Every structure is written in C-alpha cells, then in structure tokens.
Amino acid sequence: MSKNNGSIPNNLSLVEKAIKEAKAPNIIHHRGDLNKVTSDGKEFTRQEYIIIPTMGQKVKCTPYDNHFVYRDARKLGWVLFCTCGSPAVVINYDAYKNHGSSQGALLACKAQIDTNEHNPVNR
C-alpha cells in the first residue's frame, strides 16, 4: 500500500473526488440581515422548509436565531449547509414531532448538533 502524502488518489470516482476536494462554502453575512447570506457568490434566504429531492419531500428547517440552513444544488457532493459553514443534516427524531415538524424530520446544523454551538463565523 502506498503512503498517503495528502494528495487525492487517482482511482476515485468523480463524486468521491468531489467529496475529498470539498471545501467549506465561502459565506458572506449581510450586516443586520439574519435571513440572507451570499454563499460562493450566490444569495440564499432563510426558508421554513427545504425540498430534499432524494427524500421526495420537504423538510422543516430548524429555526435558529443567528443562522439558517440552506441547500446549494450547484455543488457536487454535499449540498446542505448552515450559514455558519457547517454541513447540515436531516435528523429524524420523534420528539421533534411536537415542535412543528409534522413528519418528525428536521434539517439541522451538524456543528450545532455535535457541539451545541454553530461554527464561529470569520474563522
């Protein structure tokens, strides 16, 4: 087995390469507007629900105060993000049925789930 020197191996599929090469989105926050960001040059606004084509349904977005989750379909690989720069994930938890998600699914910030905090902005 060859030693991994940090470069990306040639035997990966295009999707695998895209995931390995993926970088956190370049997010520009608009001063005084918590409902709009520019991510990699495209503007995204806060949504209550986001359609997840692979699930065939819309999923309620967790209503954070300072951040929101969005879907950037231009990307190959991960397409769900939080405005803190973290990937976003769909969680299914029965307790959330009582918090406004009729289907028991929520789109949430992965950093916030893992650490109870969003990634620091301007890191």
Ligand SMILES: [Zn+2]
């Ligand atoms: Zn976040």
